[in-house]
Every structure is written in structure tokens, then in C-alpha cells.
Amino acid sequence: MSIIAIIINVLVLIGASFVLIAALGVFRFPDFYTRIHAATKAGAFGGALCALAAGLHFLSASGFVQAILIIFFFYITTPVAGHLLGRAAYLGKVSLYSKNRMP
Template sequence: MMEIVLAFIVSALLLAGSLFCLIAAIGIVRLPDTYSRMHAASKAGTVGSGLLLLAVGIAAEGLPIFVRAMTGILFFILTAPLSAHLLARSAYKAGYSLSSQSVRDDLNEK
């Protein structure tokens, strides 16, 4: 009985993680400018990767692998949003323009 519950939990996490990764991929293709694309990749990609790693950690049924998966999730949470922010700031300073759909430019120095 416990194996069935564990299989359902792992399956749900895999499905949710895959959907978040799919949303991130669609966002990269469909969003209008570099900044929106980076936002989609960093936020949805981080959640999707975290859920997939959590599923792997639970499915492995071993503490060392679970700890490695949790370490990977922590690494994603700490690095992906920060690196996306730094890349977006560098792209702005390099002259990449905002989309015409953007309504606010907080980095514009007047």
C-alpha cells in the first residue's frame, strides 16, 4: 500500500515539474523581449527543476540521494533568480530594448 502512495506522489511531482518546465519553454518562445523570457526561464524553470529533483529524491528511497536532491533544489533556488537578474541588468546596460508592450522602465536614469 505504501508503495502505491509513494508512486502516486512521485508521479504527481514529475507531472507538475514537467508542466512547469513546459510553461518555461513556451514562455521563452512566446514572450516578446529578452527580459520577459529570462523571467519565464528563471521562475518557472526553477520551480519545475525543483519539483523534478524532489520526485527523484523521493523515488530513490535513500537518504544520501534525497539529501543530494534537496541540495540541488537549494542551489536552484539561490542561483537561478539571481543569475537571471544579473543577466537582465547586463542586457539592459548593453542596450537591449524593452518590448513596446512594456509599461514601465525602472532602470531608465533620467
């Protein structure tokens, strides 16, 4: 295994674990706003790492261009969609987590 193969392995593992952590947050968090926080940051980061790994695997110009396009369209636009969803939920008065204890 060359160095770039090791880098690709590590990137795929970290990306998949970030996606798993995002899904775990969506599964486990008690509130809509905490769920959207988990899904739109960690999920987008995991997808972007997988795209970077795929771009490193196909060491060519078209592979890099497609990887950069995927990173742009996924890592830039997912927080925008999350912001719109959060605004819609705020306007619709989606309830907050009520058992929260302030220190």
C-alpha cells in the same frame, strides 16, 4: 501503486509541465525581460519539483541529501543568474517591447 508512487507521478508531471511552460514563455514572449521572467522562475521551479520527486523515489539518506543539494544549487542560484543577466541587458540597453499599450 502506493501513495508515495502516486505522489512521485504527480510531482514528475507537474515539474515537466512547468518546464514546458517556461520553454513556451521563452519561445513566445516578445521581449528579453519577459523571457527572462519566464525562464528563471518557472524553469527553476520545474527542475526543483523533479529533484524532489527523485529524492522521494530513492527513499534513502544519500538520495535526500542529493535532492536537497540539487534544489539549493538550482532553485536558489538560477534567479541570481537571471538578475545578473537582467543587469547586463539593462546596461547594454536591450530594447523593450514597443507595442505595449498602457491603459
